[in-house]
Structure formats: C-alpha cells, structure tokens
Amino acid sequence: MDQPELRFGAGLRDEAESWPVTESEIVHATGRVISVRRDRIEPASGEAFTRDIVEHPGAVGVVALDENERMLLVRQYRHPVRHRLLEPPAGLLDVQGEDYRIGAERELWEEAATKAADWRVLVDAFTSPGLTSEAVRIFLARELSAADEVYDRLHEEADMEVVWAPLADVVKAVLAGDLHNPVLVMGALAAWTTLHTTGFASLRPANAPWPAKDA
Numbered sequence: 001m002d003q004p005e006l007r008f009g010a011g012l013r014d015e016a017e018s019w020p021v022t023e024s025e026i027v028h029a030t031g032r033v034i035s036v037r038r039d040r041i042e043p044a045s046g047e048a049f050t051r052d053i054v055e056h057p058g059a060v061g062v063v064a065l066d067e068n069e070r071m072l073l074v075r076q077y078r079h080p081v082r083h084r085l086l087e088p089p090a091g092l093l094d095v096q097g098e099d100y101r102i103g104a105e106r107e108l109w110e111e112a113a114t115k116a117a118d119w120r121v122l123v124d125a126f127t128s129p130g131l132t133s134e135a136v137r138i139f140l141a142r143e144l145s146a147a148d149e150v151y152d153r154l155h156e157e158a159d160m161e162v163v164w165a166p167l168a169d170v171v172k173a174v175l176a177g178d179l180h181n182p183v184l185v186m187g188a189l190a191a192w193t194t195l196h197t198t199g200f201a202s203l204r205p206a207n208a209p210w211p212a213k214d215a
Helices: 100-112 167-175 182-195
Strands: 021-029 035-041 049-055 059-064 070-078 083-087 090-092 114-126 135-146 161-166
Touching (some): 059 100, 059 114, 059 182, 070 167, 070 182, 083 182, 090 100, 100 135, 114 182, 135 182, 161 167, 167 182
Antiparallel strands (some): 021 035, 035 049, 070 161, 114 135
16 A cells, blocks of 8 residues: 655645536525535546535634733624624625735724734635635734724624633633634634744735635
8 A cells, every 4th residue: 555645844735726617507696795606527537526616705804912912802693503602803805806904904993993003914724615615814913902983883793792811711712612613713723823833923924915815
C-alpha cells in the first residue's frame, strides 16, 4: 500500500479547481439572501453526478479584543437551530462592491455600537463547502472605543445583548462544547493561537487579498 503524501509549509494550500458543468439551473430563488442552484457535473474520471448548491453572498465576522484580552460577544436568537447563541459581531456581504473591512466595521457598529482603530485579517474559511458557496472572512479588531451613534436593530437583533468574556474563557467554552457559532469557534481559536505563538503583528493586513471569495 502506497504511503500518503506528506505535505508541510508552503505545500499546505487549497487549490482552485473547477470541474465541467454540463447543466445548471436555479431550482429555488428566495428573493432574499440565498438561492439554490442545481449543477450536473462531469468529472475527469467516473460517472457524472448532480449537486444542489446554496448560493450565498459571503459574510464577515469580527473578533474584537480589548486591552485586557476580553472578547466582545453578542447573544442572538438563531431560529434554524432553536438556540440563543453567543457570537462575534458578523453579517452578510450584501452591499454590492463594499470593501470587506468596511463591511466588518459596519457590523461591529450595528451590533455592538463599537468601533476599532486596528484591523487585521484573522482567518478565512468556507463555512460548509459541501453544501454552500458561503465564504467568511474573520477580522481581528483592537483599540476599541464606543461609537458616536447607535444602530436601530430589527428582528432577531432587536433584543440582542452585548457581553464581554475573557478570550481564555471563550476558548475553554468552545473546547467544552458549550459554544457553537462557527465564526466564534474559528475566530476565538485563531486569536488564541496567534496571541500565544507569532503575535498579532504577524497577521495579514486588513486589505489582504481574498482569492477564495473573489475567484
């Protein structure tokens, strides 16, 4: 039996690739955030197959840390999972042509009435690549201060509360299985790892390219 390929360093990189699609149709359009597309895919080897893809505009999230390494969180009801979750400020990239950092700044203001002077890219991810095109960029925001104005929140956000928690406690709660929001899980673990290894200065700048989203 052949040994699996060993990769390290620069070899640990996802590669863009697109298999031929012989048929494609929108089978459900909500007129809101998402639509469902059905593709007939012809691989280079093997049989053709069909996949349904949830088309999504993408999202941004914000791990906002104060000078005491406390993380800003919001508690919000999420109807699909029937839970009120602790989450970082986050939202859709639903403003055409909007810069990703500007979108993150908007979400931090809308959900937590907070602004930040220092922005860096913390982590990029596909949220569920077997099902949806959604890509999320999570920023690290520091040097926080209160915003001059408060956003008038609606729907699930109307009774949303803002809380603070030590980053160390957030990480412990994630590993204990008590916190489930994926942006929180990825963001908190990435922030903790960076803080205790290479430091925040090693992170990508806020305007770093995002080829996975822009491809």
